[in-house]
Amino acid sequence: MAKRRTRLGDPAPVAALLLRLVPDDVPAVAAAEAALGLSLPRQGGRMVRGGAVGVLALAPDEWLLLPRGRDVGEPLRAALAPHHAAVIEMGDAWLALSLAGPGAAEALAAGSALDLGPAQFPAGSGAATRLGSYAVILMCEARADDGTTADKAGDAFTLLVPRSYAVAARGWLAEVIGEGAPEQP
């Protein structure tokens, strides 16, 4: 296979919500799971994908919801109305950056203290973390191998970056992967 370059996308809009629930509030969790059509992941850093939405456990009482196409906010809010819960629109708060290719994981290691080994951060992992000076949500979309080979060409990551930082954060990543100097203010 030809060696592909590491690719960094431009900041792109994203649909996203935060779901806050007390994890041992059984009726509230059941109502949310019924509305979403999936079981909420309980282990921090793990993502579950349903038909309409991907769900990443960010904290014991906090989930990131990534809807695909249709609105999940309103039905979820309605289902949770009687419960102690919060559904917060955050799609405008973030822009998404995609980073893929053989140098992607190494580039992220320049700024993230997470263990990004292929077995430690496989596809379907995600975390709120720091990348350099930036607070990001980092998610692994695809992984080329399981740690037994050195093949990294198929690695793909998505970063949710606070909107105000998106230009600066993309510049930082571009510098790390050698794409060019970052924009000066």
Added chain:
Amino acid sequence: MSGPLRLPGRGLVDRTRTVAFRFDGRDYAGYAGDTLASALLAHGVRLVGRSLKYHRPRGIVGLGIEEPAALVAQRHPDGVEPNLRATMLPIADGLIAEAQNCWPGLRADFGAVAGMLAPFLPAGFYYKTFMAPRGRWLFYERFIRRAAGLGPAPEGEGGQRYARRFAHADVLVAGGGPAGLSAALSAAQAGARVVLALAGTQPARRLLGLARQIEGHAAAEWAQDALARLAANPRVTVLPEALVAGAYDHGLYTIAVRGAAGDPAARAGETVWKLRARAAVLATGATERLLLFPDNDRPGVMLASAIAGYLHRFGVLAGRAPVLVGNNDTIYAVALALADAGAPPRAIADLRPEPGAAAQAAASAGLAVLCGHGVVAVEGARAVRAVRLAPIDPDTGEARGAVHRFACDVLGMSGGFTPQVQLCAQAREPTAFDPAIGAFIARPRGGAVHAAGAVAGAFALDAALAEGHRAGLAAAAAAGLAAPAGMGAPRADAGPDPSPAIGGPLLVRAGRGKRFVDLQNDVTADDLALALREGYRSIEHVKRYTTLGMGTDQGRIGNMAGIALVAAGRGEEIGAVGTPTFRPPASPVSIGAIIGAEPLAAAQPLRRTPADAWHAANGAVFTNAGLWRRPQFYRRPGESDLDAVNREVRTVRAACGVIDVATLGKIEVQGPDAPALLDHLYMNSVGSLPVGRARYGIMLRPDGIPLDDGVVARLSERHFLLTASTGHVDTVFEHIMRAIQGGVAGMRAFATVVTEQWFTAALAGPRARAVLAALAGPGLDLGADALPPLGLREGQVAGIPARIVRVSFSGELAYEISVPAGRGLDLWQSILAAGAPHGIAPYGTESMGVMRIEKGFLIVGREADGRSTPHDLGLERMVARRKSFIGARSLRLPAFAEPGRRQLVGVTPVAAGARLPVGGHLVANPDPAATQPSLGFLTSHCWSPTLDRSIGLALLADGRARIGSELHAVSPTAGQSVRVRIVAPCFVDPEGARANG
């Protein structure tokens, strides 16, 4: 061409590739694989630098990391990189290196006069001589600075690119000697992710030239093969030129990696790795020590093991006529290697009166061995010409017999070996004193940190291999990986292993000349004795008083000898004296690499609001607010800064203006207990707020001082939206989370920062309602009854779903309009378009600041300065009386009610055209130079275009009682003094008719 002292057929240099380089203005050639030190030695270069304090001539002493003296500056096309060890600097074509610490030049150094003044420059000299009389240091310093300092300050970007990165491993192996390789092999076989840090480019360099076998192969070949096998394993990362500089809690290690290997993009010259390892094997080996005899620092006096190293690794003879002196058996191996290379030692002085079998074997081989002898004099200032050897009394160190002179061009010394226990100590693992070798060895407890090889006292090859194997498996097990059955350690043949056990006297007292313990910092045995005489006993105090071991080499070759001297001086055991605390970094790390490759722009990442591009394109002059950039004002052609601000303020007061306040912090609080939580957080009542209404609120710190202010809006029974100052939102969020998690048990509320989700524009001025009405969707009633002051409405603005809060920070009728951030620029441009017929102008933070001073609105950080209480700020009527909240009890502190407290007032010059001095203090005496108490100070001031005069807010002792009186605002530094009137802290529309209309 590569030097007259280069021998054919030896070493690992690539003789097919000649490398041209320049040192101290002269051109030389070496081979690929040479270090600067080996290439210079091949040319017989002795003098490579001057010492720090006495400017004594210095040469190459060591082979690698331990080098104390041969520090050079490398000149890059765009800068100078100082203090590089010549022994660690690979030569490359075009390399330009220069000697350090000499002016005007290496051979004629002005500072060498310091050497002649040496008797007057004892330890602690600077403290004693120049600090008194008080103030004189500033005079002396000008002369001392010129002659002092280690190397030049780096110029430009230092010619070097730096990077830093994070990494994770199951097992870190520090050191690529036999023990380290063996540990890496066994840990990798157990399935561990291994990082192997080699100090140099080659593994197990000390195996070179050793006629030993491992697993049936020549030892050096086995090492190369082992390294190749490790490099081929995808779970193993081999880092050449990597020095583990620090060991910290929870398995964090910092590694300074020079060259391309450290940086995946292969663009950095030095990279700092922050490695998190579940377990570690420390195989950092041992470093040879110097011996204490007169003039033991002369160029040509080298470590014996370094002489052997240059021979085996580089095929370079350090000298054709060597003499060796030592206190252990290892010098005989060096002697035999030299003899084999055609340069048998002229003499071997063994400080031990009865050295034993190794000495006898060397003598029988025809070498001149002088038992019980030491060096009493070294001839030659810039290069060793001869040494004088004499029998030394092992108890007194004095000569006790005839002196023999031996002409020589290099003197190899071996004072024994010091295990490199720095990382073990940094990791808070124990070390133990081993009297046989006269040094401390690593004795880790065996949890996550293991030690193997010479650092743990296992100097014999077979023992190092076996211990390394065991340590690698133990480290893998500590990382949760079980070893497969049937794994055996690599075995070495039963060859000779010279013992590192030492004997004989510590210090040769006979002869004249300085006996250096630390060559880099010019610390002598006499300095240590002086420190003890002056009452410094703890090794920590002796170290700091004399600067022993405080150089970039961290005293690797001398510290142990220094500790032994202190122990002898105190009449105690060395183990009782101990070592100074080992702190990171164990070896130098460039500041640039610690910072990494962050371009300056990214070091302080810039936050932009959704309307940033519009601001930039429309004349905004930006200012920084935290990490945000915000328009300070918008300058039109021909306007001065003040013109622009005055125009913006007048426009808002007369028509309307709009400001981007997207940076305002926003926090949503939801839950059945949200009202109770907010009542606990704010000093005023907010739980009683009706749905659809907002209220100005102040949070106090537990000590009763305002933490932040903002507006609380109630969106529904259980749903609140809080605003916080741009720069304080993180602090406020932490404060809220602390209250939720630890303040009140069982508080059911979720807090979420939503600053980035919303764009907010504040529309202010008498025409604001008309502008907003032009944009409002159907059903959005903006009438004074439907949307009163501090009212909240949701609806469409410019076709965008929006939330409107009627709140004013300017004193005018004003609305804060929030929309999802992605629509922010749409909203901003729609407001400007709709406002154009009304004469709207965008305004910036400066104009906002002028209007809030005109209104006397406080800012946390200015008027609320971390000392003033709500009462001092005139906000006592806001403080709720019938609820408990954070800070409530502190407000009852007696000190908060004492007379003389500074209170918020307004200030304006008596003369209409006068301006308040920047940072002025309020005083009674108009003389700015007079010594007098400050009654208070200006917290904010500006030119008010509304009043056409200078106005300010101030914190003034008993300020409210002084309203109506006159004082002086003085700036002693600027020599300014202005007569001022104290007024109430509100200059414009004190009744609030404009905002509430």
